[in-house]
Amino acid sequence: SQTIHQWPATLVQPVGSPLSLECTVEGTSNPNLYWYRQAAGRGLQLLFYSVGIGQISSEVPQNLSASRPQDRQFILSSKKLLLSDSGFYLCACLHSGNTIYFGEGSWLTVV
């Protein structure tokens, strides 16, 4: 079965600082990978998805970016964080083309 690892679990960053969240997947190959954000009291917002190495689709304009340097690695980055970037970030993987599974999540607080 597949496993999704995501880190760091928690981070507090000042406004204007960079960000890097990493996600790796085990137990599957060529997965569809996703980054979601869940703000307090809100639903899950799809930020990026990737169907393969180097292939990134962005769902919303923002100061975040994503990269997929390897088949089972997905990275979420920012050069300069904003207060509004605070939230719960979730990496996810599509299993058997139908069901989505999530990593443990990363809590980001921008101060």
Added chain:
Amino acid sequence: RKEVEQDPGPFNVPEGATVAFNCTYSNSASQSFFWYRQDCRKEPKLLMSVYSSGNEDGRFTAQLNRASQYISLLIRDSKLSDSATYLCVVKVWANNLFFGTGTRLTVIP
């Protein structure tokens, strides 16, 4: 109109009660449907898929009504451990998944 809508609750029910949540979706071409459970400050976890004929997993029953475009989740004999937020998820096509904002359930002793 939102793709997926859920009553945010909260639903506060006593132990042993039966509780039901509904979720409506707007796209009639939606293909797959799911219920996820999310505990506080944790990632959502798949609770069950929802099949056209309805399906049951222990105390949980999920149903789909394509004509009225809603899915439901019924929890019988509620336990304290059922307290969580329940998200409905609708997949329109491969990378087009839509999440409800979740319904919060608290089971009271």
